[in-house]
Amino acid sequence: MKKPIKIHNVDVSCIVTAAGKNRRMREDLQSKGMDIQHKLLFKINGEHIINYTVKKALQTEIKECVVVLGHFMDELYSALEHIEDPRLKIIENPDVNVELSQTLVNGVLNAKYDYCLCLAGDQPTVTTETMQNLVNQLLRCPEPENSVSILARGKTGYLDSAKGLGMPFACHCLLLEQYLHGEDDNLNPILRKMVADGVSLYGVHGQNELELININRYDDYLKVLEKME
Known part of the structure; x- marks a missing residue:
């Protein structure tokens, strides 16, 4: 696949969120009598999921990758x-018991x-082309x-609603900081506030449906594993 070309001479940071509790995967593994393991440490093509995601990001035109x-x-x-x-720059949340919004603001x-280009560590299916796009x-x-x-x-181009939307996305760091400040929530409610305030939202077409999968459950991992190996 042809590598996308950066169209503006603008430096971009990438933020990869990898701070979650692993709760749903832990529940699945316990129910199956399997050894407990963090979902980001499962492997795809011989790589840990977190490494797989980060290495894809590093193939874009980003200038730094903050995990x-x-x-x-x-x-x-x-x-x-x-x-x-x-x-690659690795940082830690001062308090581990926070929602996604505070993990993102720490990255920002x-x-x-x-x-910034914001990615979830559990979305290794997002292609380098989509990240750059x-x-x-x-x-x-x-x-x-x-x-x-x-x-x-679903719909691409200009969007008048944030319904169903989440990671990955790209925006100006100051805009994200403004809306994340003081919030302790998931991303979608914050996106809805942005749209209500007149922030423009643009949907980018993905390369395939697999890109929309977050690996939360063990079955998610098996589905991704089947398609990618």
């Missing part, structure tokens, strides 16, 4: 230390550049400082 850890950080550190790339506050779409917007480009779940 935010929380729960199970020691185990995830052990996996990530095998990635030898000076753009530690990002060096004005724009999210950035390219944002930078094409008439007002990129007041816009969000996001992986579409």
Whole structure:
């Protein structure tokens, strides 16, 4: 597949969230009598899921990749230390018991550049092409400082609703910081507030339906494993 070309000379940070409790995967493994393992440490094509996601991000035009850890950080550190790339930066949530919004804001506050590409560590199916397209779409917007480009779940182009939307997405760091400040919630309610306030939302077409899968349950992992190996 042809590599996407960056269309603007703008430096971009990538933020990868990897701080969750692993609750649903833990429940599934316990119910199946399997050894408890963090979902981001399962492997796809011989790579830990977290490494698989980060390495794809590092194949785009990003200038840094900030991975935010929380729960199970020691185990995830052990996996990530095998990635030898000076753009990789690993940070920790001061309090591990927070929602996604605070993990994201921690990433934003530690990002060096004005724009950010935000990825979930448990979405290794998102292609490098889609990641770059999210950035390219944002930078094409008439007002990129007041816009969000996001992986579409149906309609693409300009969107008047955030219904069903979540990671991955790209936006200006200051915009994200503004809406995340003081919030302790998942992403979708924050996106809805943005839309209500007049922030422009653009849906980006994905490469395949597999990109929409978050690996939360063991069956999710098996489905991804079947399709990607």
